[in-house]
Amino acid sequence: MKLPAVILGATLIIGFGWILVSALHPAQADRVCPECGEEALQRLDPETTRGVTCSSCGYTDRDESSWFLAEEETVLEEIVLRERARVAGLKPEELTRAEESPQNIETKG
Numbered sequence: 001m002k003l004p005a006v007i008l009g010a011t012l013i014i015g016f017g018w019i020l021v022s023a024l025h026p027a028q029a030d031r032v033c034p035e036c037g038e039e040a041l042q043r044l045d046p047e048t049t050r051g052v053t054c055s056s057c058g059y060t061d062r063d064e065s066s067w068f069l070a071e072e073e074t075v076l077e078e079i080v081l082r083e084r085a086r087v088a089g090l091k092p093e094e095l096t097r098a099e100e101s102p103q104n105i106e107t108k109g
């Protein structure tokens with residue numbers, strides 16, 4: 001009868017503790033290079049939030065997220081909107097139309 005209460009209490013404390021820690025210490029950009037250990041990671045492309053490169057040893061990872069680096073340096077919203085349009089290859093107003101039209105338009109006759 002006592003053990004479940006202890007487990008429940010511990011779970012709640014861990015949960016609230018986690019929220020508190022997350023709120024007090026928000027994620028920060030990790031600029032430590034996995035190759036040389038220098039704090040020299042930069043964004044590979046200022047137009048996107050993907051890809052990092054090391055200015056010290058030249059290490060490059062195209063798939064690594066540079067979201068936090070971008071967050072520190074610039075306005076994320078502009079990048080996200082620009083990237084969304086680029087990925088679709090369409091303007092935002094064209095995007096809604098593209099989603100409506102089905103892929104497999106069968107030609108009759």
Ligand SMILES: [Zn+2]
Nearest residue numbers: 033036054057
């Ligand atoms: Zn490096």
